[in-house]
Every structure is written in structure tokens, then in C-alpha cells.
Amino acid sequence: MVTTAIKGHRLNDYLFRTIPCPLEFNPIEVITTRAIGFGLHPNSNYEEWTVSDKLLMGWLYGSMTEEVGTRVMGSTSLVDLWKALKNL
Structure with a gap:
């Protein structure tokens, strides 16, 4: 019954983890006039995945x-x- 309700929605x-958990942050390249560096940008897919x-x-x-x-x-x-x- 549980899987029926989950599949129904x-x-x-x-x-079943066919959608793996996305990365929490996306790396982004930051280019300035002084240097090239890397930063982190929040991943909205991670937030949506976590909420569900x-x-x-x-x-x-x-x-x-x-x-x-x-x-x-x-x-x-959830997994x-x-x-x-299942182990119970």
C-alpha cells in the first residue's frame, strides 16, 4: 500500500533512488580582473530533492x-x- 501511494504521487x-541526491552546491568559476578562482553556488535541485x-x-x-x-x-x-x- 505504501509503494502504491508513493507511485501514485x-x-x-x-x-528507489532512480533520482540520486544532487550535489548541495554547484561549483562555479569566478573570473575577476585580478584572478580566476572557484566558488560554490547553491543547487536548487538539491533543495527540492531534500524537501521531497x-x-x-x-x-x-x-x-x-x-x-x-x-x-x-x-x-x-528515505532510502x-x-x-x-524491509530488514524488520
Whole structure:
């Protein structure tokens, strides 16, 4: 039932990691009149990916009993949480 709801909302790529987590920052080349250097530019795809990942994690945690939730607590991503649940 869980995978049906996730697929129904077209979010299964987050669960099955067919969309890998993007880099948090994109490297950018900075050219000035004095020197060439490199900097970091925030990646908006990372923010979008993280929001979806955490929303799905929250939904899964919210649908668990307290006993199951405490056994899988500490997962850092949806994929980690899903693996922990499968291992139970």
C-alpha cells in the first residue's frame, strides 16, 4: 500500500533512488580582473530533492506504530528508512 501511494504521487524515484541526491552546491568559476578562482553556488535541485525526501520520511514515520518507529529511528534518508523497514 505504501509503494502504491508513493507511485501514485510520482515520487517513487525518491524511494528507489532512480533520482540520486544532487550535489548541495554547484561549483562555479569566478573570473575577476585580478584572478580566476572557484566558488560554490547553491543547487536548487538539491533543495527540492531534500524537501521531497524528508516529506516522504515524515509521512512514513507518521504511519508507523511507535514500536516500529523507534526501531527504525535514526535513518537519514528515505532510502535508509525503507531499508530499515524491509530488514524488520
